[in-house]
Amino acid sequence: MNVTKTLDATGLACPMPIVKTKKAMKDIEAGDVLEIQATDQGAKADLTAWAKSGGHELLQTEEDNGVFKFWIKKGE
Amino acid sequence: MSETKKTNIILFSGDYDKAMAAYIIANGAAAYDHEVTIFHTFWGLNALRKEENIQVKKSFVEKMFGKMMPRGANKMGISKMNFAGFGPKMIKDVMKKHNAMPLPDLIEMAQEQEINLVACTMTMDLLGLQKEELLDEIEYAGVAAYLADAEEGNVNLFI
Known part of the structure; x- marks a missing residue:
């Protein structure tokens, strides 16, 4: 996968992962892929819902040692 | 994407925890590309007060009100287990441990995200609060302005 930008949101609590993701998304073009790393337990539900509402595509999720x-692929 | 959605929150409460919930939802909604407005009324106005003591002309009762109410978000008490001010200290320690943003930071973040912070002018009069005592760059309005936003709102909350 071609990752355009990586966002480290580890250690951050709600609502920061989503706020930072939104900011990072602004800096990339449609079709680009943003990688987000978070430790907030709610991040999975949050980012899934956020991507859907914003017209972005959540390509893949992974859990690795609590991270x-x-x-997410940016929509048009 | 469809047209911009709107989130409107009335912050009536002057409790630190309730204001925190309001500002977390507001910041989240802004990240959702909503146009977000928080209407501060009654005790919620204290979240907008500047921390420093601003000298303005007031009646005796207004002065008493000003002294008894928290001057700014950081001085607000919590709705449960306040323990005469010890509760907020405890909760702020716990928040630090969990990397949760303190209320003043959430308010700053809200301004950064261009959330509309509105002060209700009628209740400002009741509590004797003047524009000079509240944060800069906020708006002033009444019930009609709130309703105009609320009738188009997708999320409307009273906290």
Whole structure:
């Protein structure tokens, strides 16, 4: 997967992962992929809902040692 | 994406925890690309007060009100287990441990995200609060302005 930008949101609590993701999304183009790393337990539900509402595509999620990783493709 | 959605929150409470919930939802909604407005009324106005003591002309009762109410978000008490001010200290320690943002930071973040912070002018009069005592760059309005936003709102909350 071609990751355009990686966002480290580990250690951050709600609502920061979503706020930072929104900011990071602004800096990339449609079709680009943003990787997000977070440790907030609610991040999975939050980012899934956020991506859907914003017209982005959540390509893949992964959990590794308590760190959740997300790959979101920016929508048009 | 469809047209911009709106989130409107009335912050009536002057409790630190309730204001925190309001500002977390507001910041989340802004990240959802909503146009977000928080209407501060009654005790919720204290979240907008500047921390420093601003000298303005007031009646005796207004002065008493000003002294008895928290001057700014950081001085607000919590709705449960306040323990005469010890509760907020405890909860702020716990928040630090969990990396949760303190209320003043959430308010700053809200301004950064261009959330509309509105002060209700009628209750400002009741509590004797003047514009000079509240944060800069906020708006002033009444019930009609709130309703105009609320009738188009997708999320409307009273906290």
